[in-house]
Amino acid sequence: MYKVLTGVLDPDSVEDELEMATVRHRPEALELLEAQSKFTKKELQILYRGFKNECPSGVVNEETFKEIYSQFFPQGDSTTYAHFLFNAFDTDHNGAVSFEDFIKGLSILLRGTVQEKLNWAFNLYDINKDGYITKEEMLDIMKAIYDMMGKCTYPVLKEDAPRQHVETFFQKMDKNKDGVVTIDEFIESCQKDENIMRSMQLFENVI
Amino acid sequence: MAAGVAAWLPFARAAAIGWMPVANCPMPLAPADKNKRQDELIILNVSGRRFQTWRTTLERYPDTLLGSTEKEFFFNEDTKEYFFDRDPEVFRCVLNFYRTGKLHYPRYECISAYDDELAFYGILPEIIGDCCYEEYKDRKRENAERLMDDNDSENNQESMPSLSFRQTMWRAFENPHTSTLALVFYYVTGFFIAVSVITNVVETVPCGTVPGSKELPCGERYSVAFFCLDTACVMIFTVEYLLRLFAAPSRYRFIRSVMSIIDVVAIMPYYIGLVMTNNEDVSGAFVTLRVFRVFRIFKFSRHSQGLRILGYTLKSCASELGFLLFSLTMAIIIFATVMFYAEKGSSASKFTSIPASFWYTIVTMTTLGYGDMVPKTIAGKIFGSICSLSGVLVIALPVPVIVSNFSRIYHQNQRADKRRAQKKARLARIRVAKTGSSNAYLHSKRNGLLNEALELMGTPEEEHTGKITSLIESQHHHLLHCLEKTTNHEFIDEQMFEQNCMESSMQNYPSTRSPSLSSHPGLTTTCCSRRSKKTTHLPNSNLPATRLRSMQELSTIHIQGSEQPSLTTSRSSLNLKADDGLRPNCKTSQITTAIISIPTPPVLTPEGESRPPTSSPGPNTNIPSVASNVVKVSAL
Secondary structure, eight states: OOBOOOOSSOGGGSOOTTOOOOOBOOOOOHHHHHHHSSOOHHHHHHHHHHHHHHOTTSEEEHHHHHHHHHTTOSSSOOHHHHHHHHHHHOTTOSSEEEHHHHHHHHHHHHHSOHHHHHHHHHHHHOTTOSSEEEHHHHHHHHHHHHHTTOSOEESOOOTTHHHHHHHHHHHHHOTTOSSEEEHHHHHHHHHHOHHHHHHHTTTTTOO | OOGGGGGGHHHHHHHGGGGGGGOOSOOOOOOOOTTOOOOOEEEEEETTEEEEEEHHHHTTOTTSTTTSGGGGGGEETTTTEEEEOSOHHHHHHHHHHHHHSOBOOOTTSOHHHHHHHHHHHTOOGGGBOHHHHHHHHHHHHHHHHHHHHHHHHHHHHSOOSSOOHHHHHHHHHHOGGGOHHHHHHHHHHHHHHHHHHHHHHHTTSEEEEOTTSOEEEHHHHTHHHHHHHHHHHHHHHHHHHHHHHHHOSSHHHHHHSHHHHHHHHHHHHHHHHHHSOOOHHHHHHHHHHHHGGGGGGGGGGGTOHHHHHHHHHHHHTHHHHHHHHHHHHHHHHHHHHHHHHHHTSSTTOSOOSHHHHHHHHHHHHTTOOOSSSOOOSHHHHHHHHHHHHHHHHHHHTTHHHHHHHHHHHHHHHHHHHHHHHHHHHHHHHHHHHHHHHHHHHHHHHHHHHHHHHHHHHTOTTOOOOSOOOOHHHHHHHHHHHHHHHHHTOEEOOHHHHHHHHHHGGGOOOOSSOOTTSOSSOOOOOOTTOOOOSOOOOOGGGGSOHHHHHHHHHGGGOOOOOTTSOOOOOSHHHHTSOTTTSOOOOSSSOOOOOOOOOOOOOSSOOTTOOOOOTTOOOSOOOSOOOOSOOOOOOOOO
């Protein structure tokens, strides 16, 4: 739903090399968003204010997203993981995260059921969205996570630490040992693990 | 439909009564007025300043923030007003846009701040009214150029890891500061240019007489020496030119550039001289060619930015210079003609022809006045004085334009340098901020663990250590902590990391593991740790007095060898009473000034997050039997 505002009052300003067609995106009405998500009006207002502050045009593109995300992880390189996160939020794959996408994702992550959250995590790991998590996909994700640690860690980060972590993960999750993890295997294994279940409730009070 | 006239729609519809008698078919039904709201006043609270306007005013432009439902996101239920945390000054312009339909750009406002505000309110800058549009565009272009300059210079200085040899060479030529070799090359060529120019000059100085002939210039007396010098210089110049030609990204463009033409002109005379024989006729031309050797002095413009600026100024003032030349020529011809005819009468006049008078006119107009040609008749003198007066005026006119151009370009260059320095400072500040935030996290981690340790001990008079962190900070630290737990590695600061790397060869894996401590092998340091650089606010200073005393006893402690039952300042040791475990180690007593670094056990938190299965929670008052641990205490 992108509307390009045309200069109604000043028709000569259409061609100008310095100006690109700026995309403005206005989100759905507050009431509609409230109905679609599990947030209250006040929470939506708070979220929108923060969103609009960083991205006055109404959409986040990948560059801005990476920049914002990297501010929270000063020691490492969070660009790869931010890329995966961006793809997870950008559900319609149009290269930009609008406020609706943002709220949809947050609504699942903060107010969704454990099932929905696990679904979201599965979607994050499944890079090509084919319904299976392969070892390569998991390795990419794991490397991205370890990249965020930077190099000043204790103990010293070894080269194969991500790979070993992926092996552990697959041992736990891949029930039929076919080398891929399906959504059912994933949800089943997670539901069996108490730690994971407990940590899913961790971020409820984010707002 | 232009939004402003929406208010007149009722009039147009009312006037449609005029069609009714004429119409043949029945009219369509009027649209139902479903939400007929009375027009209401909206209060817009922008950073405390309240603006009020009609709702319909704002709805004139439904594609903007204020005109659409987007403003509901900013509606404050309690005060029934819309609150915007933005600049009230610029909001004035924005609101005036809704009222009058014209967007104005205030001159005192910074262009990027204004752009940001427009972006926030969803207004495209194209609709700025004609009255302010020029100003806006100019400022915007200036800003964009400045940004582009910044980016260019930044790109030039970025280290691109995968450069081919050719590209590295080109970069070395263009920016001598990129590597030492380039700098050496730069200075060597500069030196040889100077040598060559001085040689050319000294060659012509008369050097004393050879008995039996007239005074010789030095060039002919020491001709071999000068020839060798010249050859050496030309060798260097040739090599440099060929290297530049090889390294240039676009050889064709390089050949056409001014600097390369100067290079070629500087070395050509030598080669032509080599080729030509010592023929009488040709040597005349050869002598002329030697004049071109003076062009070597222009090679200095690669070394001097001022020269480059001068050259660039002259190029950019070409039209003014052309005008100057043209007007001077006109004046010269006019006055020369007049003087010639005026002096025609007098005898033995030097003004033999009009071209001969040109010399007089030029010398007079530029106020040189050599005096080799002077008018003798009265008419000549009168016209001569008019000539000199007008000369001053004609020359003085275009000069300020050239000067102002030069000053503008020069200042632009200065500004570029200043911006580069500012950018470096800014990046340094960002880096400091980043390390600051990561250090804040590590610091608060230590504080957090000290806190938990104190809680474990259950001493009644415990105080909470550390400074009060804001909610955002503590949430951020929680996030980083979660990342640590995910990867099972911890953040540490750079110095610790380097130390770990150094001592990883001397690590001792403890045979027994304390159940309450980390499951990672401890760090061992030798006596020679030397860490006095870091000075962070000691968490100890907030400890309760009893602990402080014990800490002071620690001030004679040291770092141990691995065989000793070590002292740790980990949590468990804080469980000890003051006299117990803190006995100074007699073997290696050294005071090191360093920060307290608790080898943070990565796993244990009382909240019961996931931890490796070997450890168990709970207050543990055993002395840990970790064989090796780092104890570095600051001398309080």
